[in-house]
Amino acid sequence: MWTKAAVLLTACIWTGCSSASSAAAGDDDSDSNLEVAQAVTDPGPRGGDRGAGGPYDQLGNDEKTFFTTARDVFAEIDSVSGTVANEDGKGLGPTFNGNSCAQCHAEPAVGGSSSHPTLGHVRAPNPQVGLATLDRVAGKAQKVPSFITPDGPIREARFVTNPDGSDDGGVHGLYTIAGRTDAPGCTLAQPDFAKAVAQNNVIFRIPTPTFGLGLLEGVSDDALVANLAANGDAKYADGVEGQLNRSGNDGTVTRFGWKAQNKSLLVFAGEAYNVEQGVSNELFNNERSAVAGCVFNSNPEDATDTTTGGAADTTLFAAFMRLSSDPTPTTSTASELRGQTLFGTTKDPQVGCVHCHTDTLVTAKLRYTGMSGVEIHPYSDLAIHHMGTALADGVSQGAAGGDQFRTAPLWGVGKRIFFLHDGRTDDLKRAIRAHRSAGIAASASARRSRRPRNDAWSARLRFEYGVLPCPVIKLLMSRKSPDCQGMDTLVASTSPCTHALKSSGIGEPSPK
Numbered sequence: 418m419w420t421k422a423a424v425l426l427t428a429c430i431w432t433g434c435s436s437a438s439s440a441a442a443g444d445d446d447s448d449s450n451l452e453v454a455q456a457v458t459d460p461g462p463r464g465g466d467r468g469a470g471g472p473y474d475q476l477g478n479d480e481k482t483f484f485t486t487a488r489d490v491f492a493e494i495d496s497v498s499g500t501v502a503n504e505d506g507k508g509l510g511p512t513f514n515g516n517s518c519a520q521c522h523a524e525p526a527v528g529g530s531s532s533h534p535t536l537g538h539v540r541a542p543n544p545q546v547g548l549a550t551l552d553r554v555a556g557k558a559q560k561v562p563s564f565i566t567p568d569g570p571i572r573e574a575r576f577v578t579n580p581d582g583s584d585d586g587g588v589h590g591l592y593t594i595a596g597r598t599d600a601p602g603c604t605l606a607q608p609d610f611a612k613a614v615a616q617n618n619v620i621f622r623i624p625t626p627t628f629g630l631g632l633l634e635g636v637s638d639d640a641l642v643a644n645l646a647a648n649g650d651a652k653y654a655d656g657v658e659g660q661l662n663r664s665g666n667d668g669t670v671t672r673f674g675w676k677a678q679n680k681s682l683l684v685f686a687g688e689a690y691n692v693e694q695g696v697s698n699e700l701f702n703n704e705r706s707a708v709a710g711c712v713f714n715s716n717p718e719d720a721t722d723t724t725t726g727g728a729a730d731t732t733l734f735a736a737f738m739r740l741s742s743d744p745t746p747t748t749s750t751a752s753e754l755r756g757q758t759l760f761g762t763t764k765d766p767q768v769g770c771v772h773c774h775t776d777t778l779v780t781a782k783l784r785y786t787g788m789s790g791v792e793i794h795p796y797s798d799l800a801i802h803h804m805g806t807a808l809a810d811g812v813s814q815g816a817a818g819g820d821q822f823r824t825a826p827l828w829g830v831g832k833r834i835f836f837l838h839d840g841r842t843d844d845l846k847r848a849i850r851a852h853r854s855a856g857i858a859a860s861a862s863a864r865r866s867r868r869p870r871n872d873a874w875s876a877r878l879r880f881e882y883g884v885l886p887c888p889v890i891k892l893l894m895s896r897k898s899p900d901c902q903g904m905d906t907l908v909a910s911t912s913p914c915t916h917a918l919k920s921s922g923i924g925e926p927s928p929k
């Protein structure tokens with residue numbers, strides 16, 4: 418492996434460094450260097466400890482106890498009226514994608530993302546397959562949509578347009594409670610996913626992990642604005658802009674979800690409870706698809722206990738996520754530290770991943786013990802960026818248009834199995850390559866032509882994907898693999914080439 422890597426990498430060094438001296442290099446879209454990339458493989462999710470799932474370390478004992486209580490509720494399974502054994506949460510349906518927060522937020526621990534039958538810690542097939550038959554009357558199983566497979570990601574589906582051509586963009590539940598033993602008389606049919614797939618009218622979203630989100634919630638709007646403005650020239654030169662999505666109600670920054678469409682953990686919890694599980698609640702109190710024959714409980718199905726004052730589930734869900742610890746990084750080996758250097762820091766952006774994937778943010782003054790003024794490393798600016806045609810999903814949410822996505826926070830990514838908003842790949846290399854798109858390259862070159870040429874332009878290259886992944890993989894993922902070692906050592910010794918990594922292939926296609 419060492420020999421093969423050395424040969425291929427030498428080819429890359431040559432291509433990279435020679436292209437660096439060519440003025441047109443940034444516009445070169447040929448894939449010659451991608452051959453090099455074939456030599457680098459993503460070794461898959463990191464082993465060892467789960468590295469996430471517990472409470473934030475500095476919390477007091479009472480807060481930690483509350484966290485644990487809240488986690489149990491996050492993992493509770495819902496049936497229609499709480500009458501099925503071992504499914505004592507109530508309110509499932511009429512439509513749903515899952516029956517428990519922890520069903521989708523599972524890997525590597527409760528709060529995380531999709532599990533996989535043979536990879537990672539949980540080792541369970543996609544639970545959405547089983548929902549077609551779970552608790553159904555004999556002969557009343559529902560159809561598993563084609564995009565839900567046992568070893569694929571958990572997904573929710575949105576339709577891009579309505580049958581009349583107007584914008585839809587909403588989530589369409591995969592299943593209904595019709596045919597369940599606890600929903601007699603309900604006949605609500607599943608949406609016609611086969612047709613939507615055939616018409617190319619359906620897009621997907623996979624679950625994002627919820628670890629450490631109280632820290633992200635706790636970064637002030639001003640800090641996010643300042644972070645986005647920092648290093649403006651370097652970002653601009655690399656074609657990176659970005660904007661913050663904002664609430665139409667109070668004007669503050671919204672930051673959760675793939676398009677940064679949601680304001681807070683409590684709002685997200687309320688929305689997820691209604692959309693994913695069909696449980697109406699105090700935040701979203703009108704049940705979706707509440708058609709005659711399918712409504713079995715009074716609304717809201719989840720609420721504050723008016724006798725005891727006990728918290729509603731939504732409050733506990735938010736508390737669990739807010740008090741959870743950020744994932745533990747493993748940037749400790751020499752090779753991981755080199756990867757970290759290449760990825761960049763605000764002070765020294767290197768290849769420029771850090772332009773969007775911000776390395777350090779600081780929390781504001783928070784009421785939870787030990788969470789104030791803390792430096793955190795989410796690897797996200799929480800801003801939305803134009804990602805070009807290859808990633809666009811055509812759905813708008815708030816200020817985020819069809820090709821805009823929130824910079825995905827990369828903390829804990831070494832434990833993730835599926836990547837990108839729709840879970841299109843489990844290969845980190847492909848996830849990184851997907852950042853390049855024809856739209857981006859074209860607009861980067863348009864932007865260049867609008868600006869005076871300087872040395873920085875010619876030194877910047879198309880995305881040198883062949884060199885980059887190994888150290889980057891080492892950094893965040895610590896996806897340990899013997900065949901990365903050789904590449905790594907070599908990359909470290911080729912500093913001219915690493916400078917050439919400055920990418921013109923990653924950026925935003927529509928400058929304002």
Ligand code: HEC
Nearest residue numbers: 514515518521622623624625673674675685689690693734
């Ligand atoms: C059927 C699977 C499924 C279930 C069940 C589910 N989620 Fe999610 N969750 C998702 C998906 C998909 C996303 C990404 C949605 C998007 O941004 O479009 C997500 C995103 C989130 C986020 C945003 C995290 C971030 O990084 O910004 C939070 C918070 C969240 N879910 C909380 C919950 C809570 C609380 C529950 C239980 C009420 C829940 N989810 C149940 C699939 C699920």
Ligand code: HEC
Nearest residue numbers: 657770773802808822823824825836837838848889923924
């Ligand atoms: C222009 C801003 C920008 C730059 C520069 C950028 N990214 Fe991203 N990155 C994003 C956005 C936005 C997403 C989410 C895209 C989507 O899901 O469609 C993302 C997603 C990812 C993901 C997938 C994470 C997940 O949760 O699925 C990885 C891995 C990643 N980026 C690594 C990198 C690396 C490595 C670099 C440097 C070579 C880089 N990114 C540069 C904006 C950026």
